[in-house]
Amino acid sequence: MFANETARYLASRLVTTVLIVFGAMLMLFALTTLVPGDPARTLLGPQATPELAQRFIAAMGLDQPVHIRLWRFFSALATGDLGVDVVSGRPVWTMIRDVLPYTLILTFASLAVAVAAGVPLGIYAATHRGSWMDSGLAFISVAFIAMPSFVVAIFLLLIFAIWLDWLPVLGASRSGEFWDEFKRMILPTAAIAIGWAGYFARLMRSSMLEVMGEPYIRTARAYGIAERLVTYKYALKNACIPAIALLGFGIGRVLGNAVFIEVVFARPGIGRLIYEGISTRNYPVVQGAVLVMVVLVVLVNLAVDLSYSAIDPRIRRDGAAR
């Protein structure tokens, strides 16, 4: 009974996923035709002869009519070919593969830290509502949420890397040695995690307070279930659902905004790859990297939706997210 429902649910989610990725690909293709700025001129500089520019345009396939380019674009993607960097000639996929782990680790590490700090703080604030800790946490959370992560990043750098000189300033580890890279990860991770920890704390607090007012919590108390069990078993599971939604949203946002942190800390990453691709009109790089990003975000959201249905049995029956 359940297996069938789950299968149908998965199938419908998969169809949406494919549609979103397809839409993203179309928009990426439109980028090359609609965005102003001549890639040949940007890359080759004003001194380029018209012949050279012409050759370059032909090499990129930009002289072909739209439908031919569309066909080439999709047929190449279908075989997993993301094209080559128009400057260096390196395959785009290799370039992405080299920097993607940095962005992924940064994203997951910072959100893991944010959840690990924000969720317990939010539960504490909800269960000690009105205490000075609750008010203090509210103030700090809102302050952290309001500060852009790159501002936090600059302050962290100033304090911990320059004044105190406890941690390395910039970059990723060249040696690839674990402790070196770990130390270099601390500040970028903290810069992202601080604001998100504030989000999670605020969300968990309001979500816990709402759930604690539900009739089923009253039932649990009416039957003398220990308050600890009421909070951490009966209430927490219900209160987690919005936090999981925020996590899904957060992963997308942090991936998309990774560029700020990667630029401030001079770290490699997919955000920086896209940023540099855009500034040089290096379309294959931009297209490939954005596509990989879109697929990642969509997959993360799929995983989030699946974890909802693992937690909330009502979603399994309805077949769609509520």
Add this chain to the structure above:
Amino acid sequence: MAAPMVSIQDLVVDASTSRGTAHLLRGVSLDIGRGRILGVVGESGSGKSTLASAMLRLLPPNISRLSGQIRLDGLDLVALAPAEMEAIRGRRVAMIFQDPMTALNPLFTVGLQLIDVLRRREPGLRRADELKQAEAMLATVGIPDPRLRLAAYPHQLSGGMRQRVMIAMALMAQPDLLLADEPTTALDATVEAQIVELFDELRQRFSGSIVFISHHLGLVAELCDDLCVMYGGVIVESGPVTEVLARPRHPYTRALLDCEIDDDASGRLASIPGDVPDPLTVLTGCVFAPRCPHAAPRCLQGQPPLMELEPGRRAACIRADEVLP
């Protein structure tokens, strides 16, 4: 006569609201006999749910005053520390709520919720024994395929089935006192009849006392031994259910009965003229005087106490002997 299971003395509950202090219970005194079913009736806002919540000490957070005594077998629940009260809940007192749709946790199976209650009474049972007991209890309350239902989530059950689960949960606790706060109000008429039937069956095998709160006089007449009529945070009349309904001694009870009778005759809802008393006002006269057809000047001189008019019959009306002999 044996000492009552529950003896409530001068119970006062106030709540602070944005408009001022609300007087939810204005000095309620009441005995509940051992093994008896007490029906509590009254309009919404009469304080019947507050009375049940007070007996469990599960009042909303805006309560500013709780005074008086609630003696359960001699133990005063009002004076207990929170931890001591927690030990009473789910073991000596259990409650069935009005809306079975929201009273069960949507994310946990029926079996798990039942077993958590069972563990309060019998900790350290083997898993298989816990499941067996939960299954047997579901069978007791008339749930078909009880073994399968243990693994069901609340949303997979109908309203009637969920209320049966709530009743099973209450019985699991084997309480001395079972509070049922309008347990059939949220259900369809046919399902309501089935649940009432279930209560009727259970009273045979259940040894504790039951408080059955309802706004439905007919239902109370069918099910209960004793009746207590509430109005504006006050008990206006109490006594054996058959006697009270056959010969009410308080004008409010009389008016309630007339409403029920008119319902049957014309199919239209009869109602008592006037409004229910505002809980924010301080009583200077009889709580029912503004709506009472028999109100006299001396009725405005203070709320009359609940007086024993004849053995077992009490009413809070100074004109009871004149107007409703």
